[in-house]
Amino acid sequence: MLNIGPVRFSSFELFELGKSWIALSVAFTILFRQSLGIPRAFVYALLAVAVALLLREIVRKLVAQWHHCWVFLWSNPLTLILAVISSFFGLVFAVPGSVVIRGALSPSRSGKIALSGPLANIALAVFFSILSFIPVISGFATASVVVNEWLALFNLLPFPKFDGEIVFDWNKAWYFSALILSAIIIYF
Numbered sequence: 001m002l003n004i005g006p007v008r009f010s011s012f013e014l015f016e017l018g019k020s021w022i023a024l025s026v027a028f029t030i031l032f033r034q035s036l037g038i039p040r041a042f043v044y045a046l047l048a049v050a051v052a053l054l055l056r057e058i059v060r061k062l063v064a065q066w067h068h069c070w071v072f073l074w075s076n077p078l079t080l081i082l083a084v085i086s087s088f089f090g091l092v093f094a095v096p097g098s099v100v101i102r103g104a105l106s107p108s109r110s111g112k113i114a115l116s117g118p119l120a121n122i123a124l125a126v127f128f129s130i131l132s133f134i135p136v137i138s139g140f141a142t143a144s145v146v147v148n149e150w151l152a153l154f155n156l157l158p159f160p161k162f163d164g165e166i167v168f169d170w171n172k173a174w175y176f177s178a179l180i181l182s183a184i185i186i187y188f
Helices: 011-036 038-066 077-087 107-131 135-155 163-170 172-186
Strands: 002-004 007-009 069-075 097-103
Touching (some): 007 011, 007 038, 011 077, 011 135, 038 069, 038 107, 097 107, 107 135, 107 163
């Protein structure tokens, strides 16, 4: 078990996050290998994916706790394999798994909890975009922008078990706002 302030991760959750971390790190290493070389790409991917996944899940857990619910990520081997395969074609289908939300749920609560993960990744992408102007960390910061944006964008797709489906069902305005924001940041 890992406690980070009021946020707790069970051994099961850490194992699921670990599988997602490894698979997505491999996928982003493949994506970055041409521009960074494999050793640097691997280090940047490991760090960027760790920060993106951990902060995303901490934010999601805090929002869930605020709404008297609990949440955890259940990794999906199929989407993780798809992430690695897609990376050979210049993009990473960055969906680490399904989010399980439990507690006193309403469509609004579920939607807000589901939206918190992609919004955390969008905020991290903006933060790392700013840091990318610092020469000594520009490579890592740029890699972190890419990781966070792909996580946000692909998790906002309105497919079953994705955050996007929950947010879309809850509130179309929030859904399209987050999706458009995510897409805009990718292109800048």
